[in-house]
Amino acid sequence: MTKVFIQTYGCQMNVADSDEMFAHLASRGAQYTENLDEADIALINTCTVRDHAEHRAVSFLGRLAAWKQEKPGRVIIFAGCAAQRLGKTLQKKYPFLDIISGAKEIEHFADTLDASGLFNAPGKDTHQLASGLTGYVTIMRGCNFACSYCIVPSVRGPVKCLPTEDILADAAQKARAGAKEIMLLGQTVNAYQFENTSFADLLNQVSRLPGVERVRFTSPHPIYFTPEFLEAIKDNPKIARHVHLPVQSGSTKVLQEMKRGYTREIFLEKVRALKSCGFNISTDIIVGFPTETEDDFKETLSLVDEAEFFAAYCFKYSPRQGTPAAKMKLLPQNILEERLDILLNKVRGLSDAAYQAQVGSVQEVLLESENKGRASGNFWVKTRKSYPVGSVIKTSIEKADGTLLFARD
């Protein structure tokens, strides 16, 4: 039996894309392996958002050159965003690559396999991949924004929403295979609209599928959280009360230079509306964007206080070749480091406070191991007793320690 090893870099959309590509390989008789040495096919699904991620994927190719030399019949597939960006230059530099499939071509991956002549005709799809209790379901590809620091629109292209029927079939298949939680994915996931189906309609429909206990989504864009959206989902407890809502900066001036499409005030308005429906909010922040002054940075700090994020992923700005912001003059590294330290300290304090605030509350926990799981608001919870993996329990919270809640169950 042909065995396939998969190395995925980057975001959850890439995890879902790897799953989808593997399904096509599985329908041609391949079986998944975690062991590269016993594999016949190596699939590398790449990320290009940061230089570092792209560099790691390309370096991995160096290791695969020797792997292929051992058995020349082995197949190497290089896919995803870095494959899209680097395109043909890769084939020249790494002639041993068998298939290069960019992020824009993933939906035609079956045709790519057929055209390669390396695989049998598709048979029955018997795939079962490694996402465990969470079934990742891509609902749209691409992005219609043009944030000045971001390479995604040029590698993934404009938004294309998938048909609702296909999404429901994908989610139902994952639920039948054991997923209790469905994670809907898209670069601006809450902009989903297919014919008459809005994002809120889709969330409600997925939540009604047999076996689905919880629905999550990522990454949303603030401007698509409307009062109509909140009204349509507010009474559905299966929609997890957590939103990862990237803000990037607290200064309206910097947000405009980043071309994010909202102001500080609009962002905070969305945060208040989401919190009024019980949503717990985490975010992404970039410090040291080229035009960020000391006052702009202070505005980021004050926004973090006002929004009371329970978690924030904070990054120093680093230019991405091919984006408009890459032409701007960089701030000195020591300023970036100083600002990042200050911000991380603040975020740590807020995160501790958010966990402490849950003590005494009642949480619905989806068990991801026998005695640990995640609450709807995305807090990790440790239970006293053991439960079957995948079960959902309601318990009150006895104490918090760092980023872990302890159940009284």
Ligand code: SF4
């Ligand atoms: S919304 Fe902005 S940051 Fe997000 S993928 Fe689109 S361009 Fe990139």
